[in-house]
Amino acid sequence: MLELDRLTVRFGGLTAVNAVSLRMDGSGVLGLVGPNGAGKTTLFNAISGLVKPTAGAIRFDGRDVMRAPMHKRAHLGIGRTFQIPQPMHELTVRENLVVAQRFGTGKVDMARIDEILDFTSLAGKARRDAATSLALTELKALEVAKALATNPRLLLLDEVLAGLETSGKRRFMGMLKEMQQRFGVGIVIIEHDIETISSLCPRVAVLNFGELIADGTPDEVFRDPAVIKSYTGAGTGDGHA
Numbered sequence: 001m002l003e004l005d006r007l008t009v010r011f012g013g014l015t016a017v018n019a020v021s022l023r024m025d026g027s028g029v030l031g032l033v034g035p036n037g038a039g040k041t042t043l044f045n046a047i048s049g050l051v052k053p054t055a056g057a058i059r060f061d062g063r064d065v066m067r068a069p070m071h072k073r074a075h076l077g078i079g080r081t082f083q084i085p086q087p088m089h090e091l092t093v094r095e096n097l098v099v100a101q102r103f104g105t106g107k108v109d110m111a112r113i114d115e116i117l118d119f120t121s122l123a124g125k126a127r128r129d130a131a132t133s134l135a136l137t138e139l140k141a142l143e144v145a146k147a148l149a150t151n152p153r154l155l156l157l158d159e160v161l162a163g164l165e166t167s168g169k170r171r172f173m174g175m176l177k178e179m180q181q182r183f184g185v186g187i188v189i190i191e192h193d194i195e196t197i198s199s200l201c202p203r204v205a206v207l208n209f210g211e212l213i214a215d216g217t218p219d220e221v222f223r224d225p226a227v228i229k230s231y232t233g234a235g236t237g238d239g240h241a
């Protein structure tokens with residue numbers, strides 16, 4: 001479904017993503033890890049159309065989307081969340097989903113919105129509450145709900161689990177596991193915690209200084225000396241992946 005071919009993003013003299021080639025079919029969950037500044041979010045930005053790659057190719061269902069604008073990529077089925085949740089604060093939870101759905105699909109389907117609100121446990125908050133009144137877990141759920149409302153077939157989740165306490169995180173992980181089946185969506189998730197990634201993702205890709213240095217099962221990847229070195233040598237030193 002998604003095919004990156006030597007994708008490269010440069011910001012002036014800095015190569016944030018360096019000739020990354022990666023394929024993903026329409027199912028499953030792919031974990032994307034790497035030390036801070038490795039280029040993970042930039043890769044998401046390039047796939048979703050927020051930054052313009054310098055070189056390489058992005059194909060979605062065999063179609064070259066390298067130059068397609070964000071809304072076009074959303075229409076084709078590429079959805080995403082942002083590291084810092086970006087709700088429209090003054091709108092209600094339901095209105096946030098309506099706006100997202102219009103952006104992603106060009107129409108409004110209230111039954112689908114109700115299904116998503118239910119699934120993300122936001123139904124009780126939907127009508128009255130402005131997004132600004134939500135707690136962190138609810139804001140993260142809203143970020144996922146908005147992305148689901150765009151009707152994606154591939155969903156890029158940028159650190160949606162970060163900052164959640166243990167029980168919230170567990171519930172959220174259950175939701176993500178169920179989401180693939182229920183909504184027929186393939187997931188790529190950026191997450192720093194190795195235990196979380198290992199439990200969620202049968203496949204993990206590792207970036208370091210913009211380069212893809214490993215791609216395999218969690219067991220293979222987290223035992224790979226190059227990956228261990230990237231964390232101990234060039235990593236954050238804070239125990240995070």
Ligand SMILES: Nc1ncnc2c1ncn2[C@@H]1O[C@H](COP(=O)(O)OP(=O)(O)OP(=O)(O)O)[C@@H](O)[C@H]1O
Pocket residue numbers: 011014016034035036037038039040041042043
């Ligand atoms: N718009 C930009 N202009 C210039 N440099 C940028 C821009 N966006 C990102 N960078 C740089 O590109 C590199 C990769 O950043 P990116 O945010 O993609 O890393 P990351 O792996 O997502 O990091 P983190 O885990 O800390 O979120 C960093 O050196 C960052 O400072």
